[in-house]
Amino acid sequence: MSPKTVTIAIAGKGGTGKTTIAALLASIFSQKGVVLAIDGDPSTNLHLSLGLSLENTVGAVREDMLRQARGGGPSLGMAKLDYLDLKIHECLVESTGIDLLAMGRPEGPGCYCAANNMLRTCIDRLASNYDYVVIDTEAGMEHISRQTTRDVDILLLISDPTLRGVISAVRMKELIGELRTRVGRIALVINRQDGELSPEVLGVIRDRGLELVGSLPNDPHMAGLEARGRPLTELPQDSPLRVGVLAIARRLGLVEAESKVS
Incomplete structure (x- = not known):
């Protein structure tokens, strides 16, 4: 285990591919150390992407x-x-x-701070045993502090290549100051991009100070895996999506340039 656990949170609107990117990052990091993947989305799909079986959630x-x-x-x-x-x-x-730790459904109106604080304390103690923590957040920035009170080293905002999607990412970035969780580096990933980004999208990224660390293409291998209900960990090494996520991990300084994904 490394002296410091690196915590990466993946955020974005629903349907942008957060879970896919979280699963592939966890797979890449597992080649370097031990990983705790936290599924913060109530739909709890991260285990399927990782090829794992899920029985219990923190919500229960x-x-x-x-x-x-x-x-x-x-x-x-x-x-x-x-x-x-x-x-x-x-x-x-x-x-x-x-x-993998799945949060399950969020707390209801009958929940109270003492219970939530104790749960976060337990999750933080567990997370300290890992080299990497990858959090697949619920849509919306305000939910990160529900999953852990740990500082987030890198927050990846996932967007589709549309102007509306990137503006949504800008709004998420602006909400970070309201969180109890301290966030270090904030970066933007454009998912499902084929071709060039529009001048309007590039203008918003530039003018609003977003750091674009990578764009990921539509990957024909994905459709086959999803049709057969297979996990994303079975993507071939040379699949465009897997190669793209690895390039982002390298650009963020989380994986050495010579590292390969097996």
Whole structure:
């Protein structure tokens, strides 16, 4: 394990390919160290992209806490924190190189700060055991602090190549100052881009100070995998999408130039 865990969050509107990029980054990082993939999207699809089976979510643990609290169960003290550590580990899907933790559905109106804070504490303690943490966030920036209170080293904003999509990414960047989570570097990735970006899109990227670290093409291999229900980890090494994500990881300084994806 490295002295410092590197935390990367993937954010963007629904349908921009966040989960695909998160899964491929986790696969790439697993060649260098151990990875914790956190699925922050209530639809919980990240495990499918990674070829893993999912049984439990953190949301179910939260609901159990609420039931106990309403029923006059034990207070949320240190013993409860140890208990939650155990329950979080029960939600952990372990595999070679990549472990997965799914947040499940978000807290409802009956949830309270003590429970959420304790859950985040447990997740942060778990995450410190990994070299990399990759967070596939729920659509919208405000949800990052629900998944972890860890500082985010790199936030990747994913957009399609449309003007509307890039403007949405700009708005997400502007929301970062309102988060409890400190974010280091913010970068933009354009997904499903075939051909050149329009002058209007390039103008917004330039004028609003977005750092464009890469564009990813539509990949014909994806349709075949999705049709057969196969995980993205089966993309061939030379697939345009996989090569593109690896190039982004290199550009961000997360993977050495000579590294290969196996």
